[in-house]
Amino acid sequence: MPSSRTPIPPASLGWMPRNRWPGWARPSRPSSTSTMMTEPAGVDAHTTRPMPWQQRAWERFAASIEANRVPHAVLLGGPAGTGKRGLAEAMAARLLCSQPVDTRACDDCRDCRLRRAGSHPDYQIVEPAEGGSGILKIEATRALTEFSHHTSQHNRRRVVVLTPAEAMNRHAANALLKTLEEPPAGMVLILVSHQPGRLSATIRSRCQYERLGIPPQASARAWLQAQGVSAPEALLALAGGSPLTARQLAAEKGMQRFEALAAALAAVIQGHQSAVAAATDWRPVGALETTRLMQQLAIQLMRGATDPRQRLSGHPALEGLQTLLDSTRLARIQGDLLPLREAAEQPLSRELSIEALFLTWRRP
Structure with missing residues (x-):
């Protein structure tokens, strides 16, 4: 040194900072990019399993499906690097799957194959454009609103993951609020936010809020070691306890x-x-x-x-x-x-x- x-x-x-995924509204598709500015990808960007420290949140979500009381909007809030995006994608996978196994998507039915291929007609991810300002503008939420009124082509559900929600400008947030106030039947919107306090109180009040904090250090350390990261303590400290950020630090x-x-x-x-x-x-x-x-x-x-x-x-x-x-x-x-x-x-x-x-x- x-x-x-x-x-x-x-x-x-x-090492150089990596860019965001391209497109402001698109079907889900695999990505090899991540960034310290947003939440790093999990083990598998399209995993159907929650992280070990997300089990309670997953059990509540699975119970809502079992009771046929799936909320029209869910807000996953908490620090970046804790796997919120992966959890959102696992939720979307389960909602779209036509042959679920236990509480998770089967990952093998036609719906799951379409989702993995990035061509499921009832699934969209909305996020800032690659190389842009990092802001979600009104065009993004207008497209989301249009998509929400489409007729489902498969299992009567349409799912949108919007990330990060705090990237919406005022006009985009106002347009989204209209969709939240009058949610179309069968539409489920999953918001991912690293700074939920920056969202308006009216948006937060219309979502089922799932607070996802920093996982216990023992759980994060065990997960990192299972990912092949040796001596993860210093990485976790510099990552503020966020295990996915720590894993990205190790890789980069x-x-x-x-x-x-x-x-x-x-x-x-x-x-x-x-x-x-x-x-x-x-x-x-x-x-x-x-x-x-x-x-x-x-x-x-x-x-x-x-x-x-x-x-x-x-x-x-x-x-x-x-x-x-x-x-x-x-x-x-x-x-x-x-x-x-x-x-x-x-x-x-x-x-x-x-x-x-x-x-x-x-x-x-």
Whole structure:
């Protein structure tokens, strides 16, 4: 690992942020892409099984089907990286399956085969377009409304997964609300939201809300180990306890990425490298993703500053950065990063100066 005088350029780690799936409204189809901005894919993007920590939520969902009381709208809310999208797709699979096995889709009937192939006529996924602003505009929800009034071509149900729900602009949210207020028969809308508090109270009130928090660490650790991730504790810590994010970090050399960022920040703090030079190295990563990484790092450093048991050991650059920052300074850094994160998320502010991010860490 290079010293803080020679931080690793992010591109040399073989990692760059990945794009979203293409299209704002389309039939489900397999995808090989994921991103730290959204929820990483599960073991199988079209799995019919919930994650181990989602069992209670699944039992409630299965009971609603058994009682023939499936809600017209479900809101799956909670932190990114906990498998909400996978759960939404498993729910959709069960609702569309014509020959379910126990509480799950059979994955073998004609409906399941069509769903896996991305050509089921009664199934849509609505999400921001690849390479776009990241916003769901009114055209998306208008298309959803039109789809909701189509006649089912198979088993009398039509299912839409909308993710992330907080990506809707005001006009799109208002258009969706009309569908929620007068839901067509047989229509089931599954909203996935990493920030359900950003949705209007009227939308939330018209959905059956399923809160999905961070899973117990033991459960997340066991799942990661079953996925072939060794020593997952540090990855889980940097992922904020989100197991799918931790698994993505492992697959994308995430610890090396955080080590590189920690080395760059230490070099700037100690005056061994200018904020301009550090920003040049990280500009290919982008302001939004760099801000997110800094926030994750600051949170973990704060944990370590207040509780020595949570310090990350075995990672020299992270350990070195920890010694340079006390809890008071880290609290100030976290406060400064918040408005910068909000600015970076705005379409018109994507050119946010990355230099400003590094200068935030240099200030006493």
